[in-house]
Amino acid sequence: MEKFTTVTGVAAPLRRSNVDTDQIIPAVFLKRVTKTGFEDALFHGWRQDPEFVLNKPEFQGARILVAGADFGTGSSREHAVWALRDFGFDVVLSPRFGDIFRGNSGKQGLLAAAITEDEVEALWAAIEANPGTEMTVDLVARTATIGDLQVSFEVDDYTRWRLLEGLDDIGLTLRDEALISEFEATRESWRPQTLPVK
């Protein structure tokens, strides 16, 4: 995973709340067995509408998405994060995220940063006043800046540290392999086992 410090790019306003993962990527795309190539699937239903924000020329190449509350609720599908990444997004700003979605984001280098509803409104207004202007998201300072407007966002310390260091989760855990083996040695005999097949 690449280290994440700051991102500067076009920000797109998604004026919707309760964007569940079925809207981010419909179930029909979950059939693929690869981990990349989902850019065409992102918001597939909405993108059929030429007026949809991500279809507008001024938001092409957007790297930052500013969305309403409860972004990424519903199904656990990690494809939602891959699709956002494949489309080119590095950051989603929203007042609240679905828990699983937020967890998935950190693991794929997508920053899910929480700001207040008022700040979302202010950012939407700023973006729409000057569509296509760049925004800078600084993970070190935990700020998002567009023009004169700067907001501070929240992200938990652990996720932030991992994003800043570009650390892979599994590698990190395997440093504690000895502890895992020790735990396994005390596992009670009545705990379930799938093998052998009875």
Next chain:
Amino acid sequence: MTSESRTAARPRTLAEKVWDAHLVKKGEDGTPDLIYIDLHLVHEVTSPQAFDGLRLAGRPLRRPDLTIATEDHNTPTLAIDKPIADLTSRTQIETLRRNCEEFGVRLHSLGDIEQGIVHVVGPQLGLTQPGITVVCGDSHTSTHGAFGAMAFGIGTSEVEHVMATQTLPLKPFKTMAITVEGTLRPGVTAKDIILAVITKIGTGGGQGYVLEYRGSAIRALSMDGRMTICNMSIEAGARAGMVAPDATTYEYLKGRAHAPEGQDWDDAVAYWDTLATDEGAAFDAEVTIDADTLEPFVTWGTNPGQGASLSDSVPNPNDFADANERAAAERALEYMDLTAGTPLKEVAVDAVFMGSCTNSRIEDLRAFASIIQGQKKADGVRVMVVPGSARVRIEAEAEGLDKIITDFGAEWRFAGCSMCLGMNPDQLAPGERCASTSNRNFEGRQGKGGRTHLVSPLVAAATAIRGTLSSPWDLEHSSDLTVTSGEAK
């Protein structure tokens, strides 16, 4: 360190006890805890990229003996002996088969008696047990919490993480008590309880929490009913739902293929008996629901929190004080093609779907059959009944339920997720309206442009008879509603 010796003096909740018993490493300075995973359930949709990740990194699957796979999301529910027609569905299934073979994972394929929806298969094998940790790349893993297990859905990266390490780095969840006291009236079921809970606390109300369902109405439920409730915890935004194990749990488990035996059984029960929340343990939040006044429920909108009693009317968006809720209700009514003020019982449906990991176990099918027995479905309504697993299907056939279902004019299918999410050919056509016993009424969930009303098996049955959304109370012939899904055994 055994589970017992970790028991602290401070009063703890069920969730805390299970968590503490699985601590491989306590997190410090804001780092998460490392939690051991007892059981990893795998299906074809969220596993291919995880297996791929292992292969790319040259990592083995650490504990094939704690891992089990089944095919469910993509499997056809007709002609299961033929090759799967849809190419991408077939690719996912074939990829799972290859991966399980390569990594030594036990797999129940289409045609196998244990094949079925992953959340039906774990419990029926006796693998889902009290006090264990269960994960699966599927949000409805919360189902397994009905046994007093800590069970939650994870993303594909986490699936890979569990495959490689049998652990997960996690921050402790907050705890919420949902206390349901009283006695359900005949015709009111576990599904109505959970729909009422979600309408009460909202789709975000449980975020970050493990919900513990307590109270006399929960204790009175069978395991199938408890699973229905825990299943939909995620629809309230929660990571997991739990019910403390008791005699009902043990009775369900005893004798199942993977339940402990002999001395192991006694040791296990002795431990399971210690799991219930201690007197005086503090929850981070508490909610109470009165079971006595609950009515059969239905959703009218496009998220599971947009629900009402069947005796109500479609709400008026202007009546919502919160601006977001008002806007959401407006959009929902437009998508659902409903007019505010219309009595819900006047809403005509095109289809009824009886199935999904919420309501496809044997008791659900019995409840459905008890209402439709000797009746004919309404003209022009398509009724599809999909058992949760091949074993449930066989059990139902042994009881003659399939005959009742086909005589009624409904389709009796093979096991799988089916029209719950329409990844296989079982889908609604655009604009079609469906009363569904599943768990999600999101836009397009059951097929592009399809409209979903979430209901209990009893409401599904009454609706299939009358052709409009109906409560079992509306049926003359069902004055005796003693066999109700998830009610007292």
